[in-house]
Amino acid sequence: MTRRPEEALAETLAAIARGMPVEAAIARYPxxxxxxxxxxxxxxxxxxxxxxxxxxxxxxxxxxRALSRAATLASTKPRGAFLAPAMRFAFAAVAVVVVLGVTxxxxxxxxxxxxxxxxxxxxxxxxxxLRLRFATAAESRLELEDLYAEQRIDEVxxxxxxxxxxxxxxxxxxRRVGPVLWDVAGVVxxxxxxxxxxxxxxxxxxxxxxxxxxxxxxxxxxxLHLHAYDTVGALKAIEAGSLTIDGADFAIxxxxxxxxxxxxxxxxxxxxxxxxxxxRHVISxxxxxxPDPTATLAPPTPASTATPVASSTPxxxxxxxxxxxxxxxxxxxxxxxxxxxxxxDEDGSGDAEKLEFEGLVESISGSTxxxxxxxxxxxxxxxxxxxxxxxxxxxxxAFSRDGSWWAQRIExxx
Amino acid sequence: MIYCxxxxxxxxxxxxxxxxxxxxxxxxxxASRLASLDPIAIGLLHDQVFPELYRYAFFRLGDPHLAExxxxxxxxxxxxxxxxxxxxxxSARGWLFGTLRHMVDDHFRDHYRRSxxxxxxxxxxxxxxxxxxxxxxxxxxxxxxxxxxxxxDQQDVLALRFGEECSVDETASLMGKxxxxxxxxxxxxxxxxxxxxxxxxx
Numbered sequence: 001m002t003r004r005p006e007e008a009l010a011e012t013l014a015a016i017a018r019g020m021p022v023e024a025a026i027a028r029y030p031x032x033x034x035x036x037x038x039x040x041x042x043x044x045x046x047x048x049x050x051x052x053x054x055x056x057x058x059x060x061x062x063x064x065r066a067l068s069r070a071a072t073l074a075s076t077k078p079r080g081a082f083l084a085p086a087m088r089f090a091f092a093a094v095a096v097v098v099v100l101g102v103t104x105x106x107x108x109x110x111x112x113x114x115x116x117x118x119x120x121x122x123x124x125x126x127x128x129x130l131r132l133r134f135a136t137a138a139e140s141r142l143e144l145e146d147l148y149a150e151q152r153i154d155e156v157x158x159x160x161x162x163x164x165x166x167x168x169x170x171x172x173x174x175r176r177v178g179p180v181l182w183d184v185a186g187v188v189x190x191x192x193x194x195x196x197x198x199x200x201x202x203x204x205x206x207x208x209x210x211x212x213x214x215x216x217x218x219x220x221x222x223x224l225h226l227h228a229y230d231t232v233g234a235l236k237a238i239e240a241g242s243l244t245i246d247g248a249d250f251a252i253x254x255x256x257x258x259x260x261x262x263x264x265x266x267x268x269x270x271x272x273x274x275x276x277x278x279x280r281h282v283i284s285x286x287x288x289x290x291p292d293p294t295a296t297l298a299p300p301t302p303a304s305t306a307t308p309v310a311s312s313t314p315x316x317x318x319x320x321x322x323x324x325x326x327x328x329x330x331x332x333x334x335x336x337x338x339x340x341x342x343x344x345d346e347d348g349s350g351d352a353e354k355l356e357f358e359g360l361v362e363s364i365s366g367s368t369x370x371x372x373x374x375x376x377x378x379x380x381x382x383x384x385x386x387x388x389x390x391x392x393x394x395x396x397x398a399f400s401r402d403g404s405w406w407a408q409r410i411e412x413x414x
Numbered sequence: 415m416i417y418c419x420x421x422x423x424x425x426x427x428x429x430x431x432x433x434x435x436x437x438x439x440x441x442x443x444x445a446s447r448l449a450s451l452d453p454i455a456i457g458l459l460h461d462q463v464f465p466e467l468y469r470y471a472f473f474r475l476g477d478p479h480l481a482e483x484x485x486x487x488x489x490x491x492x493x494x495x496x497x498x499x500x501x502x503x504x505s506a507r508g509w510l511f512g513t514l515r516h517m518v519d520d521h522f523r524d525h526y527r528r529s530x531x532x533x534x535x536x537x538x539x540x541x542x543x544x545x546x547x548x549x550x551x552x553x554x555x556x557x558x559x560x561x562x563x564x565x566x567d568q569q570d571v572l573a574l575r576f577g578e579e580c581s582v583d584e585t586a587s588l589m590g591k592x593x594x595x596x597x598x599x600x601x602x603x604x605x606x607x608x609x610x611x612x613x614x615x616x
Contacts, residue, residue, distance in 0.1 A: 006601035062486035
């Protein structure tokens with residue numbers, strides 16, 4: 001069958017691209033041979049207009065421009081976490097002035113806007129320390145510590161937007177881990193072979209980063225230090241100096257916060273601190289109250305493993321109105337189960353649908369894993385075998401519930 | 415040990431989030447990560463697509479500085495559009511190429527408005543071999559001059575096919591055309607370039 005000339009040209013070019021000698025490719029269309037030969041020469045000439053290698057400097061300049069613009073956009077974002085920096089700065093500035101006024105220390109409020117490397121930055125830190133010392137209520141103190149930790153991140157963001165090179169130290173949640181770049185609380189952290197990594201750090205954990213802000217919008221990390229993480233599990237024991245969640249023991253310190261009335265066997269959410277020695281202690285423990293949505297959908301799993309769960313960000317906060325009533329949820333679960341039994345809901349809406357598949361772990365962000373494009377909720381009951389990480393191929397067993405997939409088992413594929 | 419009636423707001427937020435009915439409503443795809451200005455997603459996507467954007471822009475413009483500027487600006491526009499909710503719904507790469515193509519076309523329109531003659535863009539030679547012979551340089555400049563006489567669509571298809579080395583199908587996807595249209599356009603573009611080269615040679 002005779003092809004049209006444009007099709008003959010396209011197929012000849014494709015054959016050459018696959019490695020077929022030019023004349024052999026042309027010979028397949030003898031009726032167009034001269035025209036094809038001529039146009040292929042023109043195509044070769046057009047290739048002269050290609051640049052050589054793209055300059056790494058050009059890539060770096062463009063990346064810095066993009067990240068800088070992103071930081072600016074983030075600072076003007078009309079909601080959520082990206083509104084918070086400006087407000088937090090303003091709040092901190094007011095707070096410092098009030099505290100300094102109350103305590104009779106008459107320092108300039110300009111210190112509140114200072115950044116690491118600025119002359120007044122030491123004053124700002126001293127004012128924070130002072131305010132923490134005056135915070136008698138434990139919860140106020142914790143809120144302040146959270147506030148100051150977030151403020152350190154805002155300062156790093158500001159330094160990156162300004163392109164300053166300054167030594168910094170900040171704490172934040174590991175959101176994504178890559179071979180070179182990590183996302184720690186929204187800050188791009190660049191690792192080198194000289195970067196010291198202390199502790200077994202996973203996404204969802206809180207770490208301390210020490211490094212230097214760079215002009216390309218990243219922080220060049222000298223040291224990453226595991227600071228704290230959250231875990232969910234069954235409370236197995238609680239004694240004077242220690243607490244056991246599933247099979248793991250954690251020290252209870254004088255400043256540990258334990259929700260009253262916790263019962264043995266109850267599921268709890270705990271924030272665990274890591275000391276330099278590697279010892280782990282309880283920062284706080286609260287009841288993990290609502291029933292697990294998978295509990296009546298999936299068969300019982302082997303003994304639960306204490307599993308790190310995601311740290312939330314302010315933009316994730318939900319109002320009370322948005323929260324689901326645990327009793328309502330339990331009712332829905334029962335309904336779903338009965339529907340599953342009689343198999344009457346053909347469209348599957350509201351039913352638990354089981355899914356088994358293999359896929360690549362694309363990201364792990366605390367309680368949410370993405371496997372081959374599918375988001376999976378991971379709870380304390382999710383059975384995770386062989387510690388898969390991003391980039392691994394895994395076998396997944398999951399159940400659908402309310403339009404979401406809940407992982408029952410995630411297993412590293414051999 | 416402290417028994418505290420209300421616990422750390424942070425840990426309570428973690429619990430509420432873990433127990434919320436739709437914990438998987440978190441951003442997972444590129445588009446939503448861009449919209450949330452996730453710096454890692456931005457950095458990774460940038461490093462992946464910037465060389466392609468630069469090569470495309472250089473192929474069409476012949477000016478490394480302008481190519482870098484427009485490629486970088488296209489990426490910044492992506493961030494702005496994503497944040498404003500006008501960003502790509504599926505392929506950020508397709509969106510970037512479409513935007514860059516319009517920017518290059520706009521640049522040429524401005525250039526033509528300012529000059530009475532469609533002069534080719536200056537061909538500064540970043541990326542070409544330092545030891546490029548005078549003859550090779552003259553040949554490249556002649557191709558550049560001939561290329562500048564093609565229509566934007568013809569330039570586009572050649573830049574994608576022979577600059578980016580995209581397949582016909584990929585080119586069709588990036589240009590928003592079907593494969594047959596791209597094959598025909600490629601054929602006409604090469605014929606037009608041949609004629610222009612013959613004119614330049616005279």
